[in-house]
Amino acid sequence: MRVMGVDPGLTRCGVGVVEGAPGKPLRLVRVDVVRTSPDDDIALRLLGIETGIAALLDELRPDAVAVERVFSQHNVRTVMGTAQAAGVAMLLAARRGLPVAMHTPSEAKAAVTGNGRADKAQVTMMVTRLLRLDAAPRPADAADALALAICHVWRGGARTRLDQARLAARAGRGKGGVGQ
Amino acid sequence: MRVMGVDPGLTRCGVGVVEGAPGKPLRLVRVDVVRTSPDDDIALRLLGIETGIAALLDELRPDAVAVERVFSQHNVRTVMGTAQAAGVAMLLAARRGLPVAMHTPSEAKAAVTGNGRADKAQVTMMVTRLLRLDAAPRPADAADALALAICHVWRGGARTRLDQARLAARAGRGKGGVGQ
Numbered sequence: 387m388r389v390m391g392v393d394p395g396l397t398r399c400g401v402g403v404v405e406g407a408p409g410k411p412l413r414l415v416r417v418d419v420v421r422t423s424p425d426d427d428i429a430l431r432l433l434g435i436e437t438g439i440a441a442l443l444d445e446l447r448p449d450a451v452a453v454e455r456v457f458s459q460h461n462v463r464t465v466m467g468t469a470q471a472a473g474v475a476m477l478l479a480a481r482r483g484l485p486v487a488m489h490t491p492s493e494a495k496a497a498v499t500g501n502g503r504a505d506k507a508q509v510t511m512m513v514t515r516l517l518r519l520d521a522a523p524r525p526a527d528a529a530d531a532l533a534l535a536i537c538h539v540w541r542g543g544a545r546t547r548l549d550q551a552r553l554a555a556r557a558g559r560g561k562g563g564v565g566q
Numbered sequence: 567m568r569v570m571g572v573d574p575g576l577t578r579c580g581v582g583v584v585e586g587a588p589g590k591p592l593r594l595v596r597v598d599v600v601r602t603s604p605d606d607d608i609a610l611r612l613l614g615i616e617t618g619i620a621a622l623l624d625e626l627r628p629d630a631v632a633v634e635r636v637f638s639q640h641n642v643r644t645v646m647g648t649a650q651a652a653g654v655a656m657l658l659a660a661r662r663g664l665p666v667a668m669h670t671p672s673e674a675k676a677a678v679t680g681n682g683r684a685d686k687a688q689v690t691m692m693v694t695r696l697l698r699l700d701a702a703p704r705p706a707d708a709a710d711a712l713a714l715a716i717c718h719v720w721r722g723g724a725r726t727r728l729d730q731a732r733l734a735a736r737a738g739r740g741k742g743g744v745g746q
Contacts, residue, residue: 429660432653436661456646466636469646470653473612477654480609481616 388415390448391494391535392439393528394456394472396422396431400525401439402532403446404517406539414517416446417528428467435474443478451479452538454530455488489537494530497537509533568595570628571674571715572619573708574636574652576602576611580705581619582712583626584697586719594697596626597708608647615654623658631659632718634710635668669717674710677717689713 387407393400399420406412420438422431443451453476456469479486492502498512510529514522516536523529567587573580579600586592600618602611623631633656636649659666672682678692690709694702696716703709 427660427666428653429656429666432657433660436657466649469649470656473608473650473653474657476609476650477612477616477657480607480613486607486609 387450387539388446388448389535389538390443390446390451391531391533391538392451392453392472392475393531393534394454394468394475396428396435396467396471397424398527399435399438399471399475400528400531401442402523402528402530402535403442403448404532404535404539406536408540411518412516412536412539414519414523414532416442417523417525417532418442419525419528428470431467432470432474435471436478439475439478443482443484448484450485450487450538451475452487452489452534454494454534455490457490487538489534489541491530493541494533494537497540498533506530567630567719568626568628569715569718570623570626570631571711571713571718572631572633572652572655573711573714574634574648574655576608576615576647576651577604578707579615579618579651579655580708580711581622582703582708582710582715583622583628584712584715584719586716588720591698592696592716592719594699594703594712596622597703597705597712598622599705599708608650611647612650612654615651616658619655619658623662623664628664630665630667630718631655632667632669632714634674634714635670637670667718669714669721671710673721674713674717677720678713 388403388405391402401420402417403415404412405415420435422434453472456465456472476486495504495509496502498516499508510522510526513529513532513536517532523532568583568585571582581600582597583595584592585595600615602614633652636645636652656666675684675689676682678696679688690702690706693709693712693716697712703712
């Protein structure tokens with residue numbers, strides 16, 4: 387199972403692609419950050435995020451996309467942009483028929499370190515170890531996206547299968563489609 | 567000048583297209599609501615919003631898109647979905663090279679009624695009058711999208727020209743593009 391994890395943001399949107407299955411070794415496929423300039427209009431920035439993630443999806447063809455769940459605890463403007471970047475990632479996945487899952491930052495941290503409140507250094511160390519890399523993945527701030535992808539490989543597969551069963555059941559009841 | 571106003575939402579996304587210029591009569595081009603089902607995954611719903619708005623953009627070819635600015639004063643989950651629907655509208659406009667403006671609900675209400683706190687009935691009455699319609703536009707809940715488009719025709723044109731001048735100036739300094 388190949389999973390793309392997306393740590394959404396307008397200025398820096400982390401993307402980590404990992405291959406694996408529960409109980410089997412993990413493999414790093416790609417780690418990258420899509421950047422847009424704070425000087426640009428929000429619309430142009432969302433277009434930049436779309437272009438960057440679309441290119442990675444088309445090249446790397448993951449089986450599923452895991453997006454970090456956005457909370458509104460911080461600065462409102464930042465949260466809106468983050469939510470919109472997350473929306474673009476979900477939209478791109480849906481357009482390709484890929485299942486989308488959301489995991490919280492705590493779920494991702496707990497998956498790779500056993501502690502939902504682990505700090506960045508600890509997450510990076512465990513991601514490096516779990517992917518059997520010689521050095522911490524670069525860019526450094528994409529470690530969260532990799533943790534998210536690993537989290538999904540380990541616990542999201544089941545959820546994805548459940549979602550698919552639910553979608554199939556719903557389609558069977560004539561309730562499928564985008565419902566416009 | 568033909569403007570598409572978008573009143574973003576996941577369950578109901580109002581779209582109103584208006585033609586006009588400051589000091590000249592306004593003309594209704596189209597009013598519609600793009601709907602998605604609350605039973606669907608957020609990713610599928612964003613895809614439904616994209617499909618619906620893209621079809622209207624391609625058919626009606628507005629010169630600019632005005633999106634209602636989203637605030638986070640209400641329910642957090644609703645606001646995230648609304649922000650993401652707004653993001654999809656902005657993304658679609660940017661992809662077509664259209665200028666995007668954001669106006670607050672108060673700005674739109676003040677533009678058509680003179681009162682930023684006008685109620686729905688008053689906004690609908692003024693939109694009906696300003697567009698010289700025989701009856702209130704249907705679906706009724708798209709009146710806000712029309713008010714937003716009218717607001718942009720009347721006050722947004724200048725802002726759009728400013729934005730374009732700024733973008734042109736920035737491009738001249740080598741800072742254009744999506745900044746990935």
